[in-house]
Amino acid sequence: MFTILVANPKGGAGKxxxxxxxxxxxAALKQRVVIMDLDKQQSATNWLARRPDALPRIMSWTEETxxxxxxxxxxxxxxxxxxxxxxRADRTYLLSRANVVxxxxxxxxxDIEATAKFLLKLHQDPNVHGGxxxxxxxxxxxxxxxxxxxxxxxxFQRSGLPVIAYIPDSVLYPQCARDGTSxxxxxRGRTEQQLDAWQPLVSWLKAEVARSREAKNAKPDNTxxxxxxxxxx
Numbered sequence: 001m002f003t004i005l006v007a008n009p010k011g012g013a014g015k016x017x018x019x020x021x022x023x024x025x026x027a028a029l030k031q032r033v034v035i036m037d038l039d040k041q042q043s044a045t046n047w048l049a050r051r052p053d054a055l056p057r058i059m060s061w062t063e064e065t066x067x068x069x070x071x072x073x074x075x076x077x078x079x080x081x082x083x084x085x086x087x088r089a090d091r092t093y094l095l096s097r098a099n100v101v102x103x104x105x106x107x108x109x110x111d112i113e114a115t116a117k118f119l120l121k122l123h124q125d126p127n128v129h130g131g132x133x134x135x136x137x138x139x140x141x142x143x144x145x146x147x148x149x150x151x152x153x154x155x156f157q158r159s160g161l162p163v164i165a166y167i168p169d170s171v172l173y174p175q176c177a178r179d180g181t182s183x184x185x186x187x188r189g190r191t192e193q194q195l196d197a198w199q200p201l202v203s204w205l206k207a208e209v210a211r212s213r214e215a216k217n218a219k220p221d222n223t224x225x226x227x228x229x230x231x232x233x
Contacts (some may be wrong), residue, residue, distance in 0.1 A: 014140035016043035024182020027056035051180030102129035139166035
């Protein structure tokens with residue numbers, strides 16, 4: 001099971017939007033996906049509750065989830081939507097389970113400052129420092145042509161981490177949040193610009209899946225982490 005951890009210490013960075021649309025994209029590709037929702041607001045869980053039955057199934061993992069049903073579902077992907085105040089012990093545990101970390105960042109000085117401190121903490125984790133877990137940065141709600149986007153790009157370059165994609169703002173995302181769907185499950189005529197913006201992220205995930213499989217010390221781990229191991233505030 002390939003695990004994607006979506007994290008940022010700043011509220012409103014776009015973590016749930018990223019998590020739900022990645023999940024929808026994978027489900028549209030006939031992949032079995034489970035979302036672990038650690039956000040107090042339960043945005044991803046509520047999104048799943050609104051998801052139409054006609055769309056491919058995505059399982060939710062909350063404290064009420066039937067673990068027998070989850071194991072029978074045999075997820076191929078886990079997307080973990082975290083809350084802003086992620087404790088150090090939880091961060092360490094989640095990084096030990098994750099294959100990649102996606103960090104969405106809004107183009108504002110407050111978000112950049114908060115993310116800079118967060119990235120330093122990530123770098124100190126042995127799983128990241130040793131190269132087992134890859135980190136990818138996402139420009140959230142960002143028009144790459146604007147001045148603030150250029151400042152965000154400069155910050156990304158200083159971080160030394162790969163910039164995976166710049167996702168421009170769009171009314172489609174709140175609509176998808178309302179309807180329990182994703183941009184990959186809307187008519188293509190409405191989403192072409194957004195899908196083009198997401199393509200670098202799709203390609204990066206494919207490369208990371210291949211890297212994980214080829215790594216000499218990476219053995220498949222199909223076990224599920226325990227929610228009881230997390231000290232969620």
